[in-house]
Amino acid sequence: MVCLESREEMPAWKWEIEEAEEEGIVIMNSWGPKAVFSEASEVRGLELKKCTTVFDSEGRFNPQFDDSDNRSVLADNAIIAIGQRGDLTCVRGGTLKINPGERLECDRETLSTSREGIFVCGELLIGPASSVEAVRDGHRAAKAIDHYLKTGSLLKQPIVELPTLGELPDDTAQKIKKQTPVNIELLPPEIRLKEFSEIERGFSEKEALEEARRCLACTTGALADEAKCAACLTCVRICPFNVATVEKTAVMPEEKCQACGLCAAECPAAAIALKRFSTDKMKEQLQDVLKGFPEAGGTTPLIVSYCCLFEVTSRMFIIQKSQSYIESGIHIITIPCVARLSVPDLLLPFERGADGLTIIGCSDGSCLYPTAEDRLLLRIRQAKRVLEEVGVEGERIDYWKTEASAEVSWTSFWEISRRKLLHMKGEG
Ligand code: SF4
Ligand code: SF4
Structure with missing residues (x-):
């Protein structure tokens, strides 16, 4: 496998790289393709050139090569696995407008393109993103099309920005008991090479429960009722994670609270409820x-x-x-x-x-x-x-x-x- 990035820069998890190597794949980091050797229309190998940097000073993908530093590898086939983008060949020159980012112009709320009755989702809408986002947009597009076919009008689906939790502060993180993740057993590499069975064996019930126990229970913890709180500071004194504070009344930030429930058990005003x-x-x-x-x-x-x-x-x-x-x-x-x-x-x-x-x-x-x-x-x-x-x-x-x-x-x-x-x- 020839890869532009250094090992540290590879867009892959460490375990993905290790699993590939276990299966005998040799990774050649910091090399890029220069030419494909062929003979009688068949691939015979690749000529490579050294890739000196992959990203520019602003972090944009902009590979630079040293053309004087070359090497070659023999190969029976070359599989190109590079970044993908939508193929707009079929719409170029037509009535669908393409924006400078090589995506279809559209209304982000209705997903309607510049041509009535044509809707867009996935990479042609938002560019490279996760498959989860693609599935979400697929659902939105399906609703938009269904509405259009039934009513002839466009359905507005406002984009909902999901709230994100803040960082867990160090003093809370240090008090959380660290638990080792349960390793999923994999099929041996020699079997993985020969068949297409699922290679991860999955968790047993016991392991799944152990793994679930590592959950930090964010957002499921304590919530103080302002109307009942007497600002007695009991929760502040008792909280083992230094989470509870009292301003006018008690506050337990949901990104920090570990949902242990100790404060709720001892609040003299019964002002604290646990969400879970x-x-x-x-x-x-x-x-x-x-x-x-x-x-x-x-x-x-x-x-x-x-x-x-x-x-x-x-x-x-x-x-x-x-x-x-x-x-x-x-x-x-x-x-x-x-x-x-x-x-x-x-x-x-x-x-x-x-x-x-x-x-x-x-x-x-x-x-x-x-x-x-x-x-x-x-x-x-x-x-x-x-x-x-x-x-x-x-x-x-x-x-x-x-x-x-x-x-x-x-x-x-x-x-x-x-x-x-x-x-x-x-x-x-
Ligand atoms: S223990 Fe209860 S009453 Fe006292 S400060 Fe905390 S929430 Fe308020
Ligand atoms: S449930 Fe109460 S005591 Fe436990 S971490 Fe949250 S605020 Fe602290």
Whole structure:
């Protein structure tokens, strides 16, 4: 492969270059084509000239060559893979106007060209861009044509500029736990060379969940209600990522907030909602779960179990256990980090008639949120005190940390809690 750019300048990801080399492709950087050798109308090789620079001082593509520095390579075929642009041969000299950028003149909102009934999209509209943008414009053009055919008029589709998030500041970035990406297994190079099968094996469910956990949860985090906020600074004090600030009222910039939920769990004014898995949503889920509770007074202890969603490596495990454990009186609610449970959240199952609460957090060292476990333990102690003040044993709340995996340890935690509560009911 002959390439104008140096290895560092190549318009390819590092892994793409490495995969090509694994498959035996030799990359000749900083060379450009000078001539094609042929014999009896068949390609026999290429003469190359050294490419000294690819871009000019303003970053524009403007390759320069040293004609005195040449080399040649033998080849049976030459495949030209250079930048492409729309071929306007078929419209040149006609009524469709072409702008100086070699694209069709058009109205960007209606996609209508200079000739009525002809619409444009893709590279002839915006020039080189991503395939995602081409698909978007294809949809817009299809709508424009459909509207034109049905009504004879042009459909205005204003261009929506999507908002972009700001940069993550260093002091927040440094507090985020770095997680190594999961490598996708590839077919061995010798097989890749022989067939056209998909070379990426894809993720297993466990790997996909691990990979999803690397998401920084931008825009799904905390939102303070100005009307409720008392500017008490609790969220500022608690936020482990230095995100929350208070001006007149609390502000959590969405590009910085890591959606840990610690502030929402401790805001004394209940002024903070989480955009993903809010407390309200959890209450709804709890209501649904508790509908399945048998009448109070039975011999089976009724237990709500809040479990760390991040420790679940198989959705089937949760589906199966949720169904099978209902018979045993255990009702499972998975939560993206149990540290977002407030004291009222911990007391809610008891208000609704549960005999016990089993909280299962993530395993040692796997929590993404600094201080989260300490804050949760404080709240569990508070909830136990509240229960005891109204004559209910605090030991009805159990807290466990996942050991090994959810599949390995959760069943035994539920069993221990169930036996303890059976004993407290005088049945064990
Ligand atoms: S903890 Fe709640 S009330 Fe206090 S400043 Fe933050 S949002 Fe406002
Ligand atoms: S959700 Fe977490 S990261 Fe976001 S503001 Fe609240 S405490 Fe900070």
